[in-house]
C-alpha cells in the first residue's frame with residue numbers, strides 16, 4: 001500500500017434509473033479508513049449503505065469517483081480486492097441444497113484454501129455458533145439465523161484483512177449476537193479492519209471505533225462515538241442521529257400507524 005489507508009473513497013457518486021427519472025443515491029462520498037478501525041456506517045433505510053459497500057467490494061460497476069481498497073483500485077482490480085476482503089451481505093443467496101460443510105468447502109475451494117484446513121476451521125466456527133450438529137444437514141430447512149451464521153463463517157473463512165458486514169445480526173438470536181460482537185472486537189484487536197453497516201445504533205455504539213453517518217447521499221457526521229455525542233450534546237447515538245437528520249416525531253408517527261390499523265382518527 002502506498003500509504004496507511006486500507007480504504008480510500010474519493011468523490012463517490014452512484015445513481016440508479018428510476019422510471020423516467022434518475023435516483024441519485026450517493027452524491028459525493030469521501031472517506032479514509034486505517035488498519036484496525038471498526039467503522040460503524042449508519043444511515044436510515046435507503047440511505048445508500050449497501051450501495052456503498054457493494055461498490056467497495058467490487059460488486060457494482062458504473063460509479064463516479066475513485067475507490068481504493070488495500071491499495072487496489074476496485075474499478076481496475078476488483079479480483080485482487082475480492083481475494084483479500086470478506087463480505088457478509090444483508091441478503092445473500094446461498095446454495096441451500098448443500099450442507100454447511102459442503103458450502104464452506106465450496107467457498108474455501110474458490111479461495112484456493114487447503115480443504116483439511118477449511119474442514120478444521122469450519123468445524124471450529126460451526127461449534128462456536130452452536131451448529132456443530134447441523135454441519136451435515138441440508139440448509140434448505142434452516143432458519144434465517146442459522147443461514148446467517150453460515151454466511152458469517154463463509155465471509156471469515158479465508159482470514160481476510162478487511163471485513164465488510166452489512167446488517168450481519170439480521171435474524172440472529174441473543175446469544176449469537178453476543179458472539180458476533182465479541183468476534184468483531186477480537187478481529188479488530190488482530191488488526192483487521194471492519195466496515196459495519198447498520199441502522200441499529202445500540203450495537204454500533206458498542207463496537208465501533210468510528211461512526212460515519214450518511215443521509216440523503218452525503219456524509220453528515222464522521223468521528224468517534226464520544227466526539228460526535230459531545231459535539232451534538234446528546235448522550236446516545238440515537239439522539240445524535242435524530243438531531244442530525246431531523247427525524248423527530250417518531251412517537252406521533254407510531255400513534256398514527258396504530259390508529260390507521262384500528263381505523264381511528266388521530
Ligand SMILES: Nc1ncnc2c1ncn2[C@@H]1O[C@H](COP(=O)(O)OP(=O)(O)OP(=O)(O)O)[C@@H](O)[C@H]1O
Nearest residue numbers: 016017025043044045046047048049050051052199
Ligand atoms: N439495483 C438498484 N436499482 C435501482 N435502485 C436501487 C438499486 N439498488 C439500490 N437502489 C436504491 O438505492 C437506494 C439506496 O439503497 P441501499 O440498499 O444502498 O440503502 P441502505 O442504506 O442499505 O438501506 P437499508 O438500511 O434499508 O438496507 C434505495 O432507494 C434503493 O431503492
